Amino acid sequence: MRLTLHTDYALRVLIYLAVNTEERTRIQAIASAFGISHHHLTKVVQQLQHHGFVHTIRGKGGGICLAMQPARISVGAVTRALEPADHMVECFHDPGQCAIDGQCILAGALRRATEAFFATLDTISLEQLVRNRGETLRGRLDLPLIAVSG
Template structure:
């Protein structure tokens, strides 16, 4: 199982916002922190807002924050909502599909994978990431890149 970059970034945004619940965080700040594309992060944040996981405040002093407590949001919930397709294989065109046991086995494996993710909340991830984030917070964020530098 390989999650898309979109889902990976969504989880990172959620962990970041859980770390800084006391204030609004800008997309630019998060993008510099993770050193990822600002434009891609805008799309990710828009999806998270649309699905009700984060709230956005517009304007000069605006930003993003979690819409619910991090302890109420499971990692599995985020993965399910951000991934377009969680099928590991496409059995629709296979001639063996009607009698094949592989489809059921892979379905069980995916269910087990999602069950493990459902057991973990964003708060738990944020708690585990606190040590890393505290180390990184003492370092300067990477400088903002201009279009010429990319």
Template sequence: MKLSTKGRYGLRALVDLAQYSEQEPVSITSIAARQGISERYLEQLMCLLKKAGLVRSIRGAGGGYVLDKEAADISVGDVLRALEGSLDPVECSGLHPSEGCRSSDVCVTKYVWQKINDSINHTVDEIKLDQLVAESRELCAGTKDQTIICEKKTK
């Protein structure tokens, strides 16, 4: 399974928001600056997160975004599904009787796909936003630059 930049950047933005919106709303500009994400792209992500009920916007002077739920009540799975859709890496019609898979009755691989799908969903639903904020603060405690949530780049 490979997540797009929507999922990766959106999760970083939401961790940033959770970390910095405890006192006041956070502007897109400040998140973009700390995370190195384009403001335009971030606006698109926030729109999806708002639609999913994870963030809300506050208008006017001093406005910005805040979480619409407690960070402890938002899972990584909630964020990724809002941005990416289903996280199931395998689409198997045998797992859904209404989809009419002809081999469903004799196919044993559907159990493998179900196990993989369940494992991924369970893992991302177990990790909460407040845990990531705490981890970020701990990792950055001894560093000079405490604003950027880093992400390993791989090819």
């Protein structure tokens, strides 16, 4: 299954926010870090907010942040929220326009494969994506490294 760019970008936004929990982040900073259009990323963030994954704060000192702990956000939930449910094949649409709709077992097989795909993604949390990789990811995203006292 292929994810849309919209979902890909949404996961990148969430990863960025998960490794930058110390402060609110401006969309422009994320757009610059990934080389993505600010305009396009704004639409992605609106969807993430709509589905409850991020909070947005307007005005001076505003920005975006995760709406919950990274451990509570599953890749499956994000993907399911942002991917169109019926985009794999035309017969997923109800009613289908295919001449052999109702006689072909392909739709059932593809639905089961899609369910297995999402079930696998449901087992992966945002926290798992960034665990033990925080400093490396921060470096790659041009975020300041966090000083560890001790």
